[in-house]
Amino acid sequence: MNSRPASGYLQRWRSIALPYTALRVAGQSSEFLGFLILARRLEPTGFGQLSIVFLVCRYAGLVGDWGALTRGSRDVAAADGYGSTSAFIRHRSRVSVAMAVVTAGGLALAGWPELLPTVAVIFGLGLSRDWVALGREQGPRAAIPAAVQGTVLLVVSLTATTPGGGAIAVGLGYAAAAVTSVSLNRVRAGPTATPTKAPAPWILLAVLATQVTSTADTLLLGALRSSADAGIYAAINRLPNAWIALLTALMFGALPITTRALAEDPVAYHQLRRRSTRVSAIMGFSIALASPVVYLLVPVLFGADYIDGQIPAIILTISTGVLTFSLPLHVFAVTTGHDRRYFLLVGAGSVVNIVLNLIVIPRWGTVGAATATLIAQSLIATLLWSQTVHPPDVKHQQDHPEPLEA
Numbered sequence: 001m002n003s004r005p006a007s008g009y010l011q012r013w014r015s016i017a018l019p020y021t022a023l024r025v026a027g028q029s030s031e032f033l034g035f036l037i038l039a040r041r042l043e044p045t046g047f048g049q050l051s052i053v054f055l056v057c058r059y060a061g062l063v064g065d066w067g068a069l070t071r072g073s074r075d076v077a078a079a080d081g082y083g084s085t086s087a088f089i090r091h092r093s094r095v096s097v098a099m100a101v102v103t104a105g106g107l108a109l110a111g112w113p114e115l116l117p118t119v120a121v122i123f124g125l126g127l128s129r130d131w132v133a134l135g136r137e138q139g140p141r142a143a144i145p146a147a148v149q150g151t152v153l154l155v156v157s158l159t160a161t162t163p164g165g166g167a168i169a170v171g172l173g174y175a176a177a178a179v180t181s182v183s184l185n186r187v188r189a190g191p192t193a194t195p196t197k198a199p200a201p202w203i204l205l206a207v208l209a210t211q212v213t214s215t216a217d218t219l220l221l222g223a224l225r226s227s228a229d230a231g232i233y234a235a236i237n238r239l240p241n242a243w244i245a246l247l248t249a250l251m252f253g254a255l256p257i258t259t260r261a262l263a264e265d266p267v268a269y270h271q272l273r274r275r276s277t278r279v280s281a282i283m284g285f286s287i288a289l290a291s292p293v294v295y296l297l298v299p300v301l302f303g304a305d306y307i308d309g310q311i312p313a314i315i316l317t318i319s320t321g322v323l324t325f326s327l328p329l330h331v332f333a334v335t336t337g338h339d340r341r342y343f344l345l346v347g348a349g350s351v352v353n354i355v356l357n358l359i360v361i362p363r364w365g366t367v368g369a370a371t372a373t374l375i376a377q378s379l380i381a382t383l384l385w386s387q388t389v390h391p392p393d394v395k396h397q398q399d400h401p402e403p404l405e406a
Contacts, residue, residue, distance in 0.1 A: 008268070009257050009258075009260075009261045009265075009268055009272060010272070010275075012137070012257050013253065013254050013257045015137075015139070016134070016137050016138075016139040016253050016254075016256070016257070017139060017249070017253035017254060018139070019139045019140045019143070020134065020139035020140065020142055020143045020249060020253045021143075021246065021249040021253060022143075023140060023143035023144060023146060023147045024143045024146045024147075024245070024246070024249040025246055025249070026147045026150065027143070027145075027146035027147040027148070027149055027150035027151070028146065028150060028242060028245040028246065028249075029150065029242070030147075030150030030151050030153065030154040031149065031150035031153050031154065031173065032150075032238055032242045033154050033157075034150070034153040034154040034156075034157040034169060034173070035153075035157075035235075035238055036238065036301060036302070037154075037157045037158065037160075038050065038157050038160060038166045038169065039231070039234075039235045039238075039302055039306075040302065040303055041160060041161060041166075042160075042162070042163055042166055042231075043231075043305060044227070044228040044229075044231035044232050044235075044305055044306070045226075045227045045228050045231060046162070046163045046166075046231075047163075047166075047231040047234065047235065048222060048226075048227035048228055048229070048230040048231030048232075048234065049112070049115070049163050049227055049231075050115065050118070050163045050166045050167060050170070051218060051230060051231060051234035052218065052219060052222050052227070052230060053107065053112060053115045053118050053167070054118055054121065054170060055215050055218060055219055056103065056106075056219075057103055057118045057119055057121035057122050058121055058125070058211070058215075059208065059211060060099040060100070060102070060103045060121075060122045061096070061099070061121050061122040061123070061124060061125030061126050062125060062204070062207055062208055062211060063095060063099050063126075063204065063208070064092055064095045064096030064097075064098075064099045064100075064122055064123075064125060064126025064127075065092060065096075065125045065126050065128065065204070065207070066088070066091060066092050066095060066126075066199060066201070066203075066204045067199075067201070067202075067203030067204035067205075067206070067207050068088070068092060068128070068131045069125070069128075069131065069207060069252075070203050070206070070207050070252065070334060071131075071203040071334060071339070072088075072130075072131025072132065072134070072135060073131045073134035073135035073142075073252070073255045073256045073259075074135070074255045074256065074259045074334060074335060074337075075088070075131075075135065076131065076132055076134075076135020076136060076256065077135045077137075077255070077256035077257075077259040077260055078259055078263075085132065085187055086187050086188065088199055089129065089187060091199065092126050092127070093126070093127060095126065096122055096123060096125075096126025096127060099122050099126065100119050100122045100123065103119055103122060104116055104119050107119070114162070114163060114164030114167065115163060115164065115167040116167070117164075117167040117168045117170070117171030117172070118167045118170050118171055119171065120170075120171035120172070120174045120175040120178075121170060121171070121174045123174065123175060123178045124149065124173075124174025124175065124177045124178045125174075127178045127181070127182060128145065128177065128178060128181045129181045129182055129184075129185035129187070130142045130143070130145055130146070130181050130185070132185040132187060133184065133185050134252075134253065134255070134256060135255075135256050136256075137256055137257075139253065141184050141185070143249070144180060144184060145177040145178075145180040145181040145184070146177065148176050148177055148180045149173045149174060149176060149177035150173065151173075152172050152173040152176045152177075153169050153170060153172070153173030153174075154173075156168060156169035156172050156173070157169040200339060200340075202339035202340045202342070202343045203334070203339050203342070203343070205343045205347065206339070206342050206343040206346050206347070209343065209346045209347040209349070209350035210346050210350070212350040212353065212354065213346070213349050213350045213353045213373065213376045213377065213380065214241075214244075214373070215237070216350075216353065216354060216357065217233065217353070217357050217361070217369035217370075217372065217373060218230050218233050218234045218237065218369075220354075220357045220358070220361055220369070221233050221361060221365065221366065221369055224358075224361045224362050225361060225362070225365050229365055229366055232305075232306050232308055232309045232366060233309065233312065233366045233369060233370075235302050235306055235309065236298055236302070236306065236309035236312060236313045236316065237316060239294055239297070239301075239313065239316075239317075240316050240317060240319070240320035240323075243287065243320060243324070244320060244323060244324075244327075247283075247324060247327050248327065251276075251327045251328055251330070251331045252331060254272075254276075254331055255331060255334065255335065257272075258272060258331060258332060258335040259335050262335055262336070273328070273332050276328035276331075276332075277325075277328055277329070279328075280324060280325045280326075280327060280328045281325050283324050283325070284321040284322060284323075284324035284325030284326075285321060285325075286321075287317065287320055287321040287324050288317065288318045288320075288321030288322075289321075290317060291313075291314040291315075291317035291318055292314070294313045294314065294317045295310045295311075295313055295314050297313075298310045298313050308366065309366060311366075311367055311370075312366040312367050312369065312370035313370075315367065315370035315371055315373075315374055316370045316373065316374075318374055319370070319373050319374040319377045319378075322374065322377045322378050322381050323377050323381070325381060326377070326380060326381035326384055326385075329381065329384035329385060329387075330342075330346075330384065333345070333384055333387055341387070345380065345383040345384055345387065346380055346383075346384075348379065348380075348383060349376045349377065349379045349380035349383070350376065352372075352375065352376050352379055353372055353373060353375075353376035356368075356371075356372035356375060356376070357369055357372045360372055
């Protein structure tokens with residue numbers, strides 16, 4: 001086996017990740033502006049209602065996605081190591097339809113029929129095939145749907161004056177992304193005569209646990225305090241979320257490269273791991289130092305109604321610094337293929353987050369929620385670091401033996 005220097009893999013990563021990230025940033029920036037407009041127009045209570053429903057649909061969409069947002073490009077890059085791509089797509093489609101039906105019924109029963117367009121978020125996530133292009137090292141193709149999503153959401157948000165109008169803006173953006181993604185990433189249909197079992201759910205559970213750690217506090221604020229508190233918290237969380245979305249694009253754009261490096265040249269793989277961890281530590285510390293700037297930005301961006309979010313914004317920015325450091329650790333943990341172990345690590349953080357939120361939100365509101373997030377993210381970073389220092393061997397054929405058809 002010929003050894004390649006880590007610089008060769010870094011060059012391949014840049015050729016994928018830079019155009020991928022540029023388009024993702026364009027889409028995320030447009031989406032951020034769209035949500036900013038909605039936050040100012042709908043005020044905290046209306047924006048809180050929309051944010052709660054959006055998060056519910058996002059969770060349902062992540063179930064429909066079945067972990068492909070995180071593991072998909074790794075699976076495609078691993079060729080025949082993780083199962084059939086076409087079977088995976090069929091499974092995700094079935095689950096997404098089921099989740100959309102259940103969620104729509106729940107919204108109707110809850111008395112929020114005007115927010116039903118948000119259900120399109122489920123299809124935007126569960127039908128997306130961006131991970132196929134990324135695994136094939138086609139960075140621009142993998143990010144075009146995100147750019148479409150953000151642009152449509154922004155344009156339509158300019159016409160929204162009610163929570164229902166905001167739901168239409170969100171729904172149209174995610175629906176446009178789903179159509180674009182499917183159109184750009186055709187996959188040859190695999191054999192259907194032989195039944196295949198569903199992919200193992202460990203990465204799905206890990207993704208859900210990560211989302212719980214990052215966003216469940218908004219739902220709990222709405223349940224334990226008020227929609228206004230949830231709206232304020234959701235608004236200030238858009239700032240760290242925008243940064244994390246950028247880094248996530250960069251980091252998970254590396255998954256197909258790290259997967260191939262681990263199989264082809266373990267020495268280069270470990271060099272990549274050490275370099276990325278050093279860089280992320282510097283970036284995370286810099287982000288934490290920027291928390292006073294975020295404190296000043298909150299009323300400027302969102303208006304005087306959101307001034308109570310300034311202190312939580314400081315805490316969330318420090319938490320974002322911790323998450324910035326740990327993002328490469330997530331990538332290398334997923335690369336090894338030990339999906340169950342990865343879920344147990346991030347799942348521990350989500351459990352701590354929920355327990356702490358139930359204790360602190362009733363008394364300290366948004367400040368308590370932000371503090372719980374900081375503690376949980378610090379725990380996850382510590383656990384992932386312990387695995388990175390002593391990484392397990394790569395695990396092949398984890399889910400099922402059918403060959404990929406990418």
